Amino acid sequence: MIPASLDFDTAVVGAGVVGVAAGAALAATGRSVVVFETRDGIAQIGTSRNSEVIHAGIYYPKQSLKATLCRRGSDLLYARCEARRVGHKRIGxxxxxxxxxxxxxxxxxxxxxxxxxxxxxxxxxxxxxxxxxxxxxxxxxxxxxATGIVDAHGLCLSYLAEMEEHGGTLLVDHKVTVLNREPDHWRVVVRTRAGEGDEQTLRCHEVVNAAGLEADQVAKRAGVDIDAAGYRIxxxxxxxxxxxxxxxxxxxxxxxxxxxxxxxxxxxxxxxxxxxxxxxxxxxxxxxxxxxxxxxxxxxxxxxxxxxxxxxxxxxxxxxxxxxxxxxLAAEGSGFRDFVVGEESDKGLPGLVSCVGIESPGLTASGAIAERVVGLLDAR
Ligand SMILES: Cc1cc2nc3c(=O)[nH]c(=O)nc-3n(C[C@H](O)[C@H](O)[C@H](O)COP(=O)(O)OP(=O)(O)OC[C@H]3O[C@@H](n4cnc5c(N)ncnc54)[C@H](O)[C@@H]3O)c2cc1C
The missing domain is CATH 3.30.9.10 (D-Amino Acid Oxidase, subunit A, domain 2)
Known part of the structure; x- marks a missing residue:
């Protein structure tokens, strides 16, 4: 159930590793945060179907987000695993x-x-x-x-614990079906049962789109022209x-x-x-x-x-x-595409941060992506 007050500072769409990492980092700033997840638990899609490798950042073009967020994310990840006893090994x-x-x-x-x-x-x-x-x-x-492996689910639980320590709320079985930019806030509609069940509406100032494979559709719902933006997945x-x-x-x-x-x-x-x-x-x-x-x-x-x-x-x-x-984000046969982690004021959608095309090394980079999300929202 959504808490009695329907107002939050920030709503996060999706509880994969990016959503829960962003939720933790945003809650740690003192924001009231809610993370919505369609499924009945966290990290059941991309985050549970990967190699669980902590990448060192070798392959990506210099100064790309993939390169910089992987390097920073790897350091943050090892430190988090040590501090919060998340299973990991620097195996090489x-x-x-x-x-x-x-x-x-x-x-x-x-x-x-x-x-x-x-x-x-x-x-x-x-x-x-x-x-x-x-x-x-x-x-x-x-x-x-410096390459290692990590328990991806344990990592997500550590982000979730941190978010909840700072008062953040996770609502599973809540699919975000509508995202409307109103003059001074976002109107967010959620529905249970994969979008077929009960409907509730809340208001918030900021929205983070961390919807993984569906991030392009969520961006579209928020008013982004996904072909013009290059967000089609x-x-x-x-x-x-x-x-x-x-x-x-x-x-x-x-x-x-x-x-x-x-x-x-x-x-x-x-x-x-x-x-x-x-x-x-x-x-x-x-x-x-x-x-x-x-x-x-x-x-x-x-x-x-x-x-x-x-x-x-x-x-x-x-x-x-x-x-x-x-x-x-790269269609078959096309060249390198970077992560998108961007605030959308220039599209007339202030307070929306899009995390789109978060393929590998997204697990490694999760903590650094979350830092960037907070930085973009703080800079508004
Ligand atoms: C084969 C493969 C191997 C990989 N190997 C590695 C690796 O070794 N190391 C590494 O660093 N990275 C790796 N990655 C990348 C990594 O798995 C992803 O970058 C990361 O899991 C993406 O997390 P996410 O939170 O963006 O997406 P997801 O984990 O998919 O989470 C998105 C969540 O959003 C929810 N959602 C969607 N729409 C809505 C909505 N409207 N309302 C509410 N919730 C919604 C979904 O249900 C889902 O739970 C690999 C990826 C793949 C596919």
């Missing part, structure tokens, strides 16, 4: 070149990493790869010791396959191929979770609908991709695990 990552022709790609990534002030990264040779990861074959690799699916526990491949850290990274993804890589389970993925293919089925027939293609850097890999060790869907 290898980006592997499997032939001499791929070494220039590693060198380009190393210089991008240096431009982005990524700490603890260096080039290593085949002997060092073999020492660190005996099952991995490569002629050279980048070794990023394209769905890009990534499947994961789990490595059977008995498989004869052991890994201690994350392993990525340098060769197959594309604009849409980083190539089929090996990730570990906090329990030590290995999975491969995600691949990247644009889709028109949201469907989380994993196509089991892709096991041999995944095994072939992984065998380039893990020669012992066999398809029968792989079983379909889960899929995630990236909220991309």
């Amino acid at each position: 990552k290898l980006i592997v070149a499997t032939c001499d022709e791929e070494i220039p790609k590693l060198e380009a990534l190393l210089s991008a990493a240096r431009e982005n002030d990524v700490p603890d990264i260096s080039m290593i040779d085949a002997a060092e790869i073999a020492r660190l990861e005996p099952d991995v074959a490569g002629v050279a690799a980048l070794h990023s010791r 394209y769905l890009c699916k990534g499947d994961y396959f789990a490595l059977a526990p008995g498989a004869d491949v052991k890994l201690k850290q994350l392993v990525y191929p340098v060769g197959s990274a594309s604009g849409a993804g980083l190539g089929v890589h090996a990730t570990l979770d906090l329990a030590g389970r290995v999975r491969f993925g995600p691949d990247a293919h644009y889709v028109s609908d949201i469907d989380y089925q994993v196509d089991g027939t892709k096991a041999s293609a995944f095994a072939d991709a992984a065998a380039r850097y893990l020669p012992a890999m066999r398809a029968e060790w792989l079983t379909p695990d889960f899929a995630g869907i990236r909220s991309k």
